[in-house]
Amino acid sequence: MKEKIFTKIFTDENLPYLELRYSNNTKHYKKHLHDTLSIGINIKGETIYTNKDKIYNFDIGMLALVNPNEIHSCNPIDKTPNLYYMLYLDENWCYGIQKTICEDIKEFIPFDKDFLDDKNIYEEFKSLCETMFTNITYEEKEEDLILFFTKLFKTYINDFHKTPSNEDDLKFSQVQKYIQKNYKENISLNHLANKFDLNPFYIIRLFKNKLNMTPHAYLINEKINKAKEYLKKGNSLVDTALECGFADQSHFHRNFLKIVATTPNQYKLNFVQD
Known part of the structure; x- marks a missing residue:
């Protein structure tokens, strides 16, 4: 039986800084860019992920990290639909979270990697995406978003403390x-x-x-x-x-x-x- 193709998109007027896509498809995208920070994972299937001039075999357990305005694409290797989450976050919101970690930064600090191969972070991000599609309150969803991205950004920002x-x-x-x-x-x-x-x-x-x-x-x-x-x-x-x-x-x-x-x-x- 042929697998049903679908796309679900989560947005919330109380969380205007994000859009989350949950989809399976065989469509091939041309290289493109967004003005958002985009983070994606595969749940099923393998894809070819390009970021600028680099090409990666992108598999389950990895996170694609696409900084704002980086040209990229992510397409399934064969005709079998790949199942994935793709989260788009407003750059200013991300900068605000980064600034709670390091007060003196003056602008959004991009990732210095195109992807992460970390099973724990992968599972936490997958759980976060699943949570967005549940019926819990938007405050709880915002709480989970703040906690996850605070933890993620701390890896890439020098964390220092000032005397309050x-x-x-x-x-x-x-x-x-x-x-x-x-x-x-x-x-x-x-x-x-x-x-x-x-x-x-x-x-x-x-x-x-x-x-x-x-x-x-x-x-x-x-x-x-x-x-x-x-x-x-x-x-x-x-x-x-x-x-x-x-x-x-x-x-x-x-x-x-x-x-x-x-x-x-x-x-x-x-x-x-x-």
Whole structure:
């Protein structure tokens, strides 16, 4: 039976800096370029990957790294459809993430390699792409994107630390207290940026430097801590999720399990006093 050809594209108005393509096809593309950072992997099949004047046999387990405005192509070797993910990211967003790692950079730093042959990074990127097509909240997707690309970029940027200024300490304290007070709300990074008139990537850097977590991760952590208090008092799972501002029971259950390593119901029935 002939394999069905398909293309699925993920976009989200809350994540305007990315487009993700999931596809299988036998089409051959001419050499072309994008103004985005493009990263791709094969899930099934083998392709010929060209980047500028170099040609590579591109197989499962590898990541193609295409810097903005680099001429490239990636085409299947034979007529069998290859299954792949291709993620396109706005250069300015990437620069913002890089700047949270190295504050003094003045522009986007491109990769100095055309591909990575790293099974761990491959699996993490594959998992990230799969996550984009799920029904979890856009804040969770953004969290995963920030964490993955922070880790990836750190390999290519000299990571050095400066002593935080008094202004950094003050701004961090203000944002932290706001999240603590308004933990019931689903506070987005853009909301914090507008509220405090700060660059969103500056806020990410503050939280990474102080707590080694993103603002969204800190918000979820606050929600879970409050949820534990409600459950210890005997509140129902439904009421607890509502009181802590979770989008739904699935959102509550998933994040509680991640942080507490047990389900909300198990915790309610068997928790150990701190």
